[in-house]
Amino acid sequence: MSSTTPSFIGKDGANAGPKVPVVDLNYRIMCPDCKDEIPNIIEDFSAGDLVCGSCGMVLGNRIIDTRSEWRTFNNDEEDNTDPSRVGAAGDPLLGGLDHLDSTTISGRDGKGISATLNRIQAKSIGVRAEKQLLAAWKELATMCERIGLSKLVVDSAKQIYKKIQDENLLKGKSQEAIMTTCIYIACREQSVTRSYKELYALSRISIKELGRCVRVLKQHFDKPVQQVSVTSFISRFSSHLDLSPEVQRGTFLVANKVKQLGTLAGKSPVTLVAGCIYFVSCLSLNPRTAKEVADKCGCTEATLKSAYKLLYDSRAKLLPPDFKMARDVDSLPPP
Incomplete structure (x- = not known):
């Protein structure tokens, strides 16, 4: 018995070959x-x-409904209206209370009952307190933007501020002091380095006042506030001074050795980093002046030179023998 394969004839009469089954x-x-x-x-x-x-x-x-709500090029139209109907995203820190103040009761009842209901509603949901909190958070975000902080730090500062207000931790302190303290601690929690003087430029409160506020809050936090990382200061200040990778690497080596030897024990991290940067910069072909380093690092020139004097006395111990710079340590300028 012979088997035949079905074939199909095309329009031109030619054999179209076997048909491939297609699943619909x-x-x-x-x-x-x-x-x-x-x-x-x-x-x-x-x-x-x-x-x-x-x-x-x-x-x-x-x-x-799987259709798009609006066209992405709708801004080209004449009315230029926002087609969104959903409003802004809710803030999880407020627990949804940021949308409650939009509820209003009509005042045209002729009996004054609606006015009473509006007053009771305003007291029950704490509209005034929520508005004050939102205004403070807006100011916090503005302050963080001025010194280039990320949204992660902003959100952390908001949480700290809300904790302070709920528990009345800094009673009697000014709003500027409270906000600056929140930003400082938020930077520590997120491992973002900002010095006291950088935050002083935001609010003009004294460094002593900021330190007192930080010490009070440390007692009420579940986890200790992280210490400032010297290495992150080196990266930032080196970028501000436009230092070469060789100088940056040398600064890291000197800073680690200084911490081991305790050469600058008792000095602030900013002073330590500024002294190490100036020390290594003097060994390069393009050294920076003490004034340039002090201005970029946020310390005084006298403080920088006092740290450099201690480094100069221990200059033979600070750099490993296999690390070579353009100049030798013996050619460093005397303090």
Whole structure:
């Protein structure tokens, strides 16, 4: 018995070859009453129903509108209106209370009852307190932007500020002092280095006042406030001074050795970094002056020179023998 393979003739009469089976993956909906081959199905997104346009039978409900709400180039139109209907994102720190103050009660009842209801509602949801908190958070975000802090630090500062207000931890302190303290501790928590003097430029409160506020808050925190990382200061200040990678690497080596030997024990991290940068910079082909380093690092020139004097006395111990710079340590300028 011979078997034959079905073949098909094309329009031009030629053998079109065997037909490849094709699976129809289309999802077809048909009205069970009309049973039309070409069904007239209507998607009523406003009601969420799937309706037969011929007989009116509801074939489905709660359908999801997958269409775009607006065109992405809608700003080119003349009215230039915002088509969004959902508003701004809610703030999880407020627990949804940031949207409650938008509820209003009509005042046209002629009896004064609506005014009383509005007053009771304002007291019950604490609109005034929430508005004050939102205003403080806005000022916090502005202060953080001025010194280039990320949103992660801003959110952490907001949480700290809310904790201070809820527990009344810094009673009697000014708003500037409280906000600056929140930013300083938030930077520590997120391992972002900002010195006291950098924050002093934000609010002009004294460094002693900021230190007192930080010490008070340390007693009420579950986890200790992290110490400042010297290495992150080196990266930032080196970038401000436009130092070469060789000088940056040498500064890291000197700073680590200084910490081991305790050469600058008792000095602030900013002073330590500034002294190490100036020390290594003097060994390069393009040294920086003491004034340049002091200005970029946020310390006085006298403080920098006092740290450099201690480093100069221990200069033979600070750099490893295998690390070579353009100049030798014996050619360093005397303090």
